[in-house]
Amino acid sequence: MNNFIFSIPTIAYFGKGQIEILGETIKTHGGSKVLLAYGGGSIKQNGIYGAILDQLHKAGLAYVELSGIQPNPRIESVEEGIATYRENGCDFILAVGGGSTLDACKAIAAGVKYEGQVHDLFVDESGISSKITAVAPLATILTMAGTGSELDMGGVITVGEDHKKKVVLHPLLNPKFSILDPEYTYTVPEYHSMAGVADILCHLMEQYFTPEGAAKVQDRMNEGVMKAVLEEAPKILADPKDYDARANIMWASSMALAGFQFVLGKPGFPFPLHGMGHELSSKYDMTHGVTLALLTPSWMRHTMSTAPEHLPVFARFARNVMDVREDDDAKAAEEGVKKLETFYSAIKMPANLREAGVKEEDLAVMAEKAVENGNLGILTSLGKDEVLQIMRMAF
CATH class of the missing domain: 1.20.1090.10 (Dehydroquinate synthase-like - alpha domain)
Structure with missing residues (x-):
């Protein structure tokens, strides 16, 4: 067996009702103004959105929203998220959805701490995104099981007119914590x-x-x-x-x-x-x-x-x-x-x-x-x- 280093810094809150820890746990990780990111709006229909806002309000947390992140998330959504985060003085990112939203938010988390173009941050010959030296704190609420992005350090972003898939990968991109409530997946088609x-x-x-x-x-x-x-x-x-x-x-x-x-x-x-x-x-x-x-x-x-x-x-x-x-x-x-x-x-x-x-x-x-x-x-x-x-x- 080859040598290896094993680390999963993400804390998983698994099970029914774990949304109750959201607000105070964000504050524990230094958050006071949250970029709340999600996809097409299904979370507003199934009650998850309302539960999130209740927890943010209860904890006294301000927030701004980034909606409309597409399946196979595009670099344009990442760039919009970076601009929204910076313009509103956010200090924490909350990704709500499946792998597409989570992946986009990882790229946003890296991009807001990088002075150049986010395009620079995709993986290089070393196998990681070596230009990433700092990221914004990120948490996730999973609504569709599949990609594993809630407990890993990578994301896949669609770039360019030919829709080429690019990878952002760095240990700093592991979410601070992830809320995994199986009931949140009931309404997935x-x-x-x-x-x-x-x-x-x-x-x-x-x-x-x-x-x-x-x-x-x-x-x-x-x-x-x-x-x-x-x-x-x-x-x-x-x-x-x-x-x-x-x-x-x-x-x-x-x-x-x-x-x-x-x-x-x-x-x-x-x-x-x-x-x-x-x-x-x-x-x-x-x-x-x-x-x-x-x-x-x-x-x-x-x-x-x-x-x-x-x-x-x-x-x-x-x-x-x-x-x-x-x-x-x-x-x-x-x-x-x-x-x-x-x-x-x-x-x-x-x-x-x-x-x-x-x-x-x-x-x-x-x-x-x-x-x-x-x-x-x-x-x-x-x-x-x-x-x-x-x-x-x-x-």
């Missing part, structure tokens, strides 16, 4: 709830499918979380207000990327599926988790075919997570992929890229853009040709 499930599962899988090594604790913990996701997601489809199912999915989302715990001691985490999936989101504004569900089986089969020396890890996944009972590794691995496809179908993900509205003539351009900053992958190296092969298999 079925499609987006299940897209979040696919996102969680992919985070777990991309940390799991690494060369066989000595990180057994991480892998066994990961298997358990993956199995929980597979078991609990159908319960949400059956009853969107199943508290325990929502709670388990929410906590799985947070745990999947908490300090990148399941890849600790392993040789890196290039997340190849995310690298490809971001291009689908950029081109078609496709929901992030859906892109991952569409690509994962094809990536698995491509890797199993081109790098058969790694079949044992896919067979282990099949047996320990998908409950496959097959002694032959190749047969077990393929059966595991088929069971995964059955699961994606059960949670109503599109069957292939064509069904999702992708045009075949766009595949080559998306494959080229996916690797413009370098090849993807860890079990195998994915250049343009390999990415195109995977996309064609998924088509």
Whole structure:
């Protein structure tokens, strides 16, 4: 096992009614005037917005609002947030929503403390945003489980006319605290709830499918979380207000990327599926988790075919997570992929890229853009040709 440093500085307040700690906890972290950021306004319909304002008023906290943060958040929202924060003399950021709002607010938190353009703050060759030296304090209230942004140090922002995905990543961007109330996810539409499930599962899988090594604790913990996701997601489809199912999915989302715990001691985490999936989101504004569900089986089969020396890890996944009972590794691995496809179908993900509205003539351009900053992958190296092969298999 390789050396690693493990730290999760974010405090998680999990469960019903945790909103009650909001105002005083913001004050504990030095906040007196809050930038309250959210997306399209669903929080005003489901009562979360009112509960937040009650807590801010009770604590005597001033606030200004930044609304309208889009899915696949754009740099323009970040720039608007930076200007609003500065012009109103804010000293704390409260992000309310799913991963898009949380990611945008991380970029805002970094941008308000940086004298240059926020574009400068995306990741560099070191793998982190090295120009970040200070950030505004940030807290989150999660309303949709999936990205894990509530308990990690990264965010993804859409930049430019070609909607290129850029990453902001730094330990200072871990939220000061996150409120995780499963009841706040009851009203999330079925499609987006299940897209979040696919996102969680992919985070777990991309940390799991690494060369066989000595990180057994991480892998066994990961298997358990993956199995929980597979078991609990159908319960949400059956009853969107199943508290325990929502709670388990929410906590799985947070745990999947908490300090990148399941890849600790392993040789890196290039997340190849995310690298490809971001291009689908950029081109078609496709929901992030859906892109991952569409690509994962094809990536698995491509890797199993081109790098058969790694079949044992896919067979282990099949047996320990998908409950496959097959002694032959190749047969077990393929059966595991088929069971995964059955699961994606059960949670109503599109069957292939064509069904999702992708045009075949766009595949080559998306494959080229996916690797413009370098090849993807860890079990195998994915250049343009390999990415195109995977996309064609998924088509």
